[in-house]
Amino acid sequence: MSMKKLTASLLATTILTTAASAQDVTLTIESWRNDDLVLWQDVIIPAFEAENPGISIEFSPSAPAEYNAVLNSKLDAGSAGDLITCRPFDASLALYEAGHLQDLSDLDAMENFSDVAQSAWQTDDGSATFCVPMASVIHGFIYNADAFEEVGVDLPETVDEFFAVLDAFQEDGSYIPMAMGTNDQWEAATMGYQNIGPNYWGGEEGRLALIAGEQSLTDEPWVEPYRQLARWGDYLGRGHQAQTYPDSQNLFTLGRAAIYPAGSWEISGFNNLADFEMGAFPPPVPNAGDECYISDHTDIAIGMNANTEHPEETRIFLEWVGSEEFATIYSNALPGFFSLSDFDIAQEDPLAQEFVSWRDQCDSTIRSTYQILSRGTPNLENDTWNASAQVIRGTETPEEAAARLQEGLASWYEPQQ
């Protein structure tokens, strides 16, 4: 008897809980932005949940370097969350082609995004868009304004001025001129090569010419940024070969370094840590008066797991991500992640304002290796990390690095053969 009762009560609880969960849907977001966990939990998710009772959101990030591997395994195993944060270009395209991401072209909110904003999450022919664009990041240099005042140097506009500033700090000796390490490799490529490069290859023009096969990586515009990087080595701190990304961030925010080659995503972290005045300047141009270009990289979007159990609720959330409300909340909660939507959003953070103001003076482009060119093996992006770090360390000459990259690219990419 008692056994039966127990079974009955167990059954009853099961049914009750199922009934409750049918009304209250929890959607899980897969993301690599573990730095943003608190902002999602305290600001973004409550804002959505307040308007949409019955849908709760769980933000479940993994470490950035492992995200792609973790996500792919989860998707294959069918245990991934309902909402997938999308890397730009091929990583997400491959997920769409494998049937893991839903086509979202018919989402109303897509009207709020320009074609360029959508391009990073579209099929090559542009027929299907599978992620709602969230934000781009802009490259440049963040500097310690107090240090600049102390040593008495002005903001550099040209490359010569840039190195003059570095020399001034070198001579003064109280600051490490530039905080960047070559241990993790990606900073050298992302905050080095892709940061200063667009000024040499002319932004979109050069990038598209490379994809079309009209230019090659051994051409002057693509080698010259490496020659610049080779000069950086002298201005980095002692032992930069073993200096990691968090080391560099700490060196700068502790006020021990003057200049930090940056991406705008650093802004919120730096605001919390640095107790000195910070400013930013765009990558210096080769000659005074040259047209300037910035890397305004489409970095992050969010899509829908094609196998989600709650497609309707997920679409409601995605519509909200495409709204002006989300764009305002997101851009201001995460200064440095600039909304890709067409809405005119007021930035409150002064450093973020500085970064976004460059869009008016300079032409925007995205990172050269991301679209199409990193589809094959050897992977051009990974090779660029290696080459940039090697060039700064001085273990490979700019010309050798460029030749090696070109050879690798030409080995599988037809337009370059």
Add this chain to the structure above:
Amino acid sequence: MKNARIRWHILVFLAPAVLVYTAIMIIPLFNTLRLSLYTEVGQERVFAGLENFRTLFGDPRWSASFWNALANNFWFFIIHMLVQNPIGILLAAILSHPSLRFATLYRTAIFVPTILSFVIVGFAWKLILSPIWGIAPEMMDAVGLGDFYQPWLGLEETSLTTLALISVWQFVGIPMMLIYAALLTIPDEILEAGECDGVTGLAAFWKIKLPLILPSIGIISILTFVGNFNAFDLIYAAQGALAGPNFSTDILGTFMYRTFFGFQLQLGDPHMGSAIASAMFAIILIGVCIYLFGIQTRMRRYQF
């Protein structure tokens, strides 16, 4: 009649181990070997025979990465054999000396790093050796060796050796414990008989103890071999999946991980990854076989 009865208890006692071992070791192992014979065309998985291995060994880029990883792996192993095991034996010999005081304390202290996580060991040593916050540069400055400090983990020439030595520091407790246990089993009568014949001190170690612990040393060598060729964690924790600088710390484990799961913009290729895993399996299998059939069968055993 009695003999024909099925001895159920044998099956019952074997079952848990056989089932668990089959489910989590044998099936995945054979599945990996099978996966290495396939490739992906479009979204379909198709049988490709040995094509993946031809790419791995025939394509100049793949084979360069593979041989680089294998050579690094051998260097990693050689450092362990030349540094870890002799030090382990030495420590065991010292610890088993009857007149040593605080032997238990030393034994515990040396063994503790073995139970630490790779992540902690990697992170702690990265901090110790860090050119910016590390205590290594200052300690060397304090004794006047400051000029010899280098960012060892960041230099191509030294990073692999540094990591191997960190791994030695972590695991030296294992050969020490095994040899220590072997030394304790040597009966005192034998040593006393040796003393009567005038074999004492160091000579007793070389002529009596060492031959008696040779089988243990053999086991340790093979454990080191298998452990080193399956290594991954420490390199990944300290240098990341790209095994920098310039792949100088890339071993088979990190090479396999990068290929199998992908890295940054490079998508994972489970089939090539399985091919590398199969090659690793073959290398370890050959190594173990050489030991089992070539060395262990010839080793003399002594009965007390």
